[in-house]
Amino acid sequence: MAKAVRVSLGEMWITCHVCKSDLFRERGVKLNSTGGEFFNLAWADETATGLICLRCGYVHLFVNRQLQLHRAKD
Numbered sequence: 001m002a003k004a005v006r007v008s009l010g011e012m013w014i015t016c017h018v019c020k021s022d023l024f025r026e027r028g029v030k031l032n033s034t035g036g037e038f039f040n041l042a043w044a045d046e047t048a049t050g051l052i053c054l055r056c057g058y059v060h061l062f063v064n065r066q067l068q069l070h071r072a073k074d
Contacts, residue, residue, distance in 0.1 A: 002026065004054055004072040009064060014051065021055040026069055029061060 002025035007014040015022050029050040051060040
């Protein structure tokens with residue numbers, strides 16, 4: 001299983017919108033477009049940071065590059 005992380009955006013700490021947990025695992029997510037798929041250019045589509053809540057499994061997507069991941073202490 002991926003390491004648990006806490007996430008901040010500037011001075012603000014991110015919590016889950018569903019259960020309010022602050023522990024996530026991170027995964028890169030491809031934001032495919034119809035045109036990119038049609039012309040075999042999906043590799044050029046934008047990527048997002050997916051944060052999967054470790055408590056409830058809700059997936060949050062961020063395209064903000066200033067998102068900071070902090071390893072949660074075990």
